[in-house]
Amino acid sequence: MTVKTIPVATFDLVIFGGTGDLALRKLLPGLLRRYADGQIPEDSRIIGVARDALGADGYRAKVGAALERACSGEEAVRAKLPAFLSKLDYHALDATKDAGWDDFAASLTSADGRVRVFYLSTSPALFVDICNRLRDHGLNGEPSRVVIEKPIGHDSASAAQINNAVGAAFAEGQIFRIDHYLGKETVQNLLALRFANILFEPLWNANRIDHVQITVAETVGLEKRASYYDTAGALRDMVQNHLLQLLCMVAMEPPAALSADAVRDEKLKVLRSLRPIRADEVAQITVRGQYKAGASSGGAVPGYLEELGRADSRTETFVALKAEVDNWRWAGVPFYLRTGKRLPERVSEIVICFRDVPHSIFEDSAGPVVPNKLVLRLQPDEGVKLWLMIKDPGPGGLRLQHVPLDMSFAEAFGVHQPEAYERLLMDVVRGNQTLFMRRDEVEAAWKWVDPILDAWEQLRDPPKPYTAGSWGPSAAVALIERDGRTWHEDAA
Numbered sequence: 001m002t003v004k005t006i007p008v009a010t011f012d013l014v015i016f017g018g019t020g021d022l023a024l025r026k027l028l029p030g031l032l033r034r035y036a037d038g039q040i041p042e043d044s045r046i047i048g049v050a051r052d053a054l055g056a057d058g059y060r061a062k063v064g065a066a067l068e069r070a071c072s073g074e075e076a077v078r079a080k081l082p083a084f085l086s087k088l089d090y091h092a093l094d095a096t097k098d099a100g101w102d103d104f105a106a107s108l109t110s111a112d113g114r115v116r117v118f119y120l121s122t123s124p125a126l127f128v129d130i131c132n133r134l135r136d137h138g139l140n141g142e143p144s145r146v147v148i149e150k151p152i153g154h155d156s157a158s159a160a161q162i163n164n165a166v167g168a169a170f171a172e173g174q175i176f177r178i179d180h181y182l183g184k185e186t187v188q189n190l191l192a193l194r195f196a197n198i199l200f201e202p203l204w205n206a207n208r209i210d211h212v213q214i215t216v217a218e219t220v221g222l223e224k225r226a227s228y229y230d231t232a233g234a235l236r237d238m239v240q241n242h243l244l245q246l247l248c249m250v251a252m253e254p255p256a257a258l259s260a261d262a263v264r265d266e267k268l269k270v271l272r273s274l275r276p277i278r279a280d281e282v283a284q285i286t287v288r289g290q291y292k293a294g295a296s297s298g299g300a301v302p303g304y305l306e307e308l309g310r311a312d313s314r315t316e317t318f319v320a321l322k323a324e325v326d327n328w329r330w331a332g333v334p335f336y337l338r339t340g341k342r343l344p345e346r347v348s349e350i351v352i353c354f355r356d357v358p359h360s361i362f363e364d365s366a367g368p369v370v371p372n373k374l375v376l377r378l379q380p381d382e383g384v385k386l387w388l389m390i391k392d393p394g395p396g397g398l399r400l401q402h403v404p405l406d407m408s409f410a411e412a413f414g415v416h417q418p419e420a421y422e423r424l425l426m427d428v429v430r431g432n433q434t435l436f437m438r439r440d441e442v443e444a445a446w447k448w449v450d451p452i453l454d455a456w457e458q459l460r461d462p463p464k465p466y467t468a469g470s471w472g473p474s475a476a477v478a479l480i481e482r483d484g485r486t487w488h489e490d491a492a
């Protein structure tokens with residue numbers, strides 16, 4: 001199968017925080033892969049910005065070493081590394097000081113009107129300074145786009161502050177708020193599956209769907225991000241953005257077109273239909289956990305507090321909760337969400353659990369009629385499985401079997417699945433905001449999350465401990481089992 005790569009227009013991409021972890025581990029490897037694939041025009045430039053006095057050669061050496069590591073084993077990609085590095089430049093700048101900004105601005109003023117992307121891969125505390133300086137140097141005009149990373153605030157008030165500050169320098173159509181989960185292949189496939197097939201839409205509602213599960217499980221722990229993570233916790237870090245965005249993609253009404261605003265309008269309606277979780281039910285329908293020492297990825301690992309080096313943190317590294325979407329389509333269909341660090345495997349999936357058949361015609365000896373499930377696997381092994389009942393093949397009595405109709409994308413198409421950032425960076429250059437969060441979406445998600453955070457604060461309960469390498473506190477199992485349901489386990 002041939003994969004069509006459509007080149008984007010020539011661009012200048014400035015990465016603020018150009019020596020940081022995200023830039024070196026995700027953004028620059030993603031750009032190298034797109035370049036090796038022929039999608040990035042030769043005269044494009046990538047400019048790292050950070051405080052260190054590195055110089056262009058020093059930056060190229062640093063990035064080169066990081067890319068060798070990130071793309072080891074990808075020979076065709078690595079072959080393009082020298083040419084890619086020649087497109088890199090570097091400016092030492094401090095967002096809070098004037099020095100160097102005039103030269104920086106002059107270097108970006110080109111006559112060809114090329115797209116300019118400013119990627120703010122920095123602490124949110126610097127967003128305001130950077131945006132103001134870009135504006136003051138006339139770099140916020142039409143061909144410019146600004147990309148901001150989460151966390152966009154730690155509650156709705158602080159999110160509004162950031163949005164106001166960025167919005168004072170750039171128009172909403174120039175602001176790209178990244179939620180990298182939206183760039184994952186399976187998430188976009190959900191759009192294709194739902195809206196390019198007639199099969200599912202008639203079933204996609206409370207009449208046929210019993211409940212939905214969304215799991216994002218990680219094996220990693222704090223990963224040297226203690227200073228950020230300990231002030232955030234799993235609800236802010238994962239649920240407010242990634243898990244709610246996945247929920248929106250499952251629950252939204254069909255948009256009239258695949259345009260950015262049509263899709264985002266529909267997602268916003270879902271966020272606004274989420275039933276607020278009341279303080280008196282928070283202990284019942286939410287679970288927060290924190291991992292203690294155990295084993296993960298085959299080795300012994302310390303607990304969260306040991307990793308953090310403090311004994312008093314109440315930050316949650318695990319959340320499970322039951323959400324409800326109060327509208328005609330989803331009334332009475334719970335959405336069970338769970339995410340955590342140091343769980344037994346890295347797996348992200350959406351499971352659509354259908355209702356029981358209304359009446360079984362089979363003898364008991366045929367075995368139970370298990371409800372259908374549609375499992376969308378985001379990672380690893382991206383793909384879709386539709387669990388069906390069939391007759392156990394062969395002679396003898398009629399026995400039933402629950403089997404998956406399995407479409408693993410890697411096997412089916414034999415192509416490298418692009419990393420989320422690869423696609424999203426190219427979408428920024430193309431000016432396509434469909435897979436980016438609009439201001440009102442971010443704020444609506446916080447409005448749903450804020451009362452949960454407040455209620456947890458009032459309860460003063462410490463997070464429930466769970467052993468690293470387990471599926472979280474037993475209360476997370478009880479949360480779903482109380483409703484007569486169980487978390488999905490892939491049996492095949």
Ligand code: BG6
Nearest residue numbers: 150180218220237238242348379
């Ligand atoms: C980030 C979170 O947004 O997503 C991290 O801040 C988390 O805590 C990461 O580890 C997970 O992303 P992925 O793509 O590895 O599932």
